[in-house]
Amino acid sequence: MISKNKVLGLIFASMHDNAVIDLTKKRTMGSIPFGGRYRLIDFPLSNMVNSKITKVGVITKSNYGSLLDHIGSGREWDLSRKNGGLDLLPPFSHVDNGIYKGRLDALSGLWEFIEHASAEYVVMADCDIVTTIDYKKVLEYHEETKADITIVTGKTYYDSAKAHAMVVGADETGRVNDIMINPQMSGESNVCLNMFVVSYAFLKQIVLTNVSRGLYSLSKDIIQACKDEYKIMAYEHKNYFSKIDNMIGYYEANMALLNTENRNNLFNKIAPIYTKIRDNGPAKYGIEASVKNSLIADGCVIEGKVENCIIFRGVKIGKDTVVKNSVLMQDTCVADKCSIDSVITDKNVEIGHGKVLTGSSSHPLYIGKGAKI
């Protein structure tokens, strides 16, 4: 049993900012809207809270305005605490180099914070994985196997043409014996879910020694380079997950929520996903509305036809408009008599009367924040 406050959670909100470049132009990976009412950071953050990790640092890099606005004091995640709680950690303390070059570099930059948390273990997660995971179990595995580093992996179909990943090979005990970063291949693979568990002592050793040698990457310089030297264990996460590497991955991860099994797996009563409350009214369906197989958030006003869509809070869809296979983010406004298929609209997009917009399921059409069409 891992006792309270013995675990520090660290979330890298800006890792993979380059993955979905359109969506991260003005925001971090962590603040990308997802699933009708969430932002990607809600998943790692809620997972940590649900795993009884009550001290969490959120590491950012740039463009963190929307992230600050979203997580605020952390109250919605029950992390507005006197003991522990949430800390937002913008890049600091590197006089010579404000923005970090890799995970180890970032950690060394906020070493004082980590040290001050006086935790026994550190759980790290990025914001590119949508899943529910109980970190208590990963910590137990880490302790039982006496690992130096435990990396969380998941089985998925990996195709280098569509995504990138760290592919992990392990022996029958779970000890990692092969690491390939973005290999040119495709097939069923165990990929790293960018979640790591280490002890504080081990983290201190690798961060402080490696950064002084100019080694900044946890995955390349430690996990890959020293897999024989250290005991690196793979913990296979068997729950539903989706990994967001690019726009199509983002689109597919959203669409996967229309599958009831996936949805029930992700949104369960035991480990809820928390997010910022917006105080919208209920969704309102007009007299001619027709909605099939869609996820609709509160505050929407739907007068038209919606099929296979993820509709975020406050979206308006006009009369005689048909929206199919699309992801419409917060406050998107589609006027009357439009036809929209396979489109992703960012926040506050306005689509005027009678417009026809069509993407394809392999290349959804993305419309940037605040655009008026």
Place this chain on the structure above:
Amino acid sequence: MYIKKECVAMLLAGGQGSRLYALTQDMAKPAVPYGGKYRIIDFPLSNCINSGIDTVGVLTQYQPLVLNDYIGNGQPWDLDRVHGGVHVLPPYQTSLGASWYEGTANAIYQNMSFIERYDPEYVIVLGGDHIYKMDYSKMVDFHKKNNADLTIAVQQVSLEEATRLGIMTCEADFRVTEFAEKPKHPKSTLASMGIYVFTWKKMKQYLIENENADTGSKDFGKDIIPSMLDNGERLFAYTFDGYWKDVGTLDSLWEANMDLLSPSVPLDLYEQNWKVYSRNDNMPPQYIGDKAEVENSMITEGSTINGKVDFSIIFAGATVEEGATVNYSIVMPGTVIKSGAVVEYSIVGQDCVVHENAKIGLSPESVENRDEWGIAVVGHNVDVSEGAEVLPKQIISKNV
């Protein structure tokens, strides 16, 4: 240390709401769910914060657990404050003994020390049984401008309704000359909304006098207003012409919900600069399935709809299974309507299960004798078994 507040609100939330029967067995009326994701008390509380009133006393008495839990520290309404904020005020014991709140005036009398901490100029008295959006600050301004001792919010009603309400007779400048509770022959059609702005010094004086006089009723309408009028105090009527709906009966609660679906009713829950706040459970967006038919309805997050929903209000976390039908009805949080069940012209309380092929309520057209028609009501936490029937006008609070 207390910082002076110009205006303190006192919200009378102790009422049993006995005319809501099955819905108020385990909760006070202000805690009754309304409008898909709200409870009645969200409206006066949101009005307070939107009107710039940040100090609110909520007087509770009847079945306070749900209400207390719901209000909590007041955070959803932005009423968790260093100075002021929301305070739940139950009846309490003193060195002289203990007493329940005996009437509306007595409830405030017993909490005079709460009000005095903030040394206010004005006290606004509110009820917890109406749905409305009102800017109280405008009423306070009106009160100040008239140098009034008491301002009573009024609404124009029909002559017929006037016989059931407290009616004000006013001069051209809205100074009140007469007040009559449920008059047989109303002299005017300005009905009191039960919203009062008092000048605190005067209010205090009259509360103490009323308490000492021991009229038995200790009520604003019955005692305080008449005696202030008798003494020639400055009473004014403030006309409010926005949407204002009593939800004190099952019929009016149902109607007030249905009003949300009517384009001609001026109650907008989507107004960005006058939000109605509520305590939300964190639930995923609602899922509308392949087989669902949803029209002219309001549905809240966390619910799953695979059946047919028309002219209805579906609350958070409710389920309407494939093959189930919900028409002209209100389905409260967490309730499951199973396949083949038909719910029409009904209120179904929270966390109920309406099993397969059960039938609740009927449309007025399908009842021969119209007098036998009325909405059907299922209380909270009730199981309606497979194939069971709940007739129009029937109210059930136990499993059938």
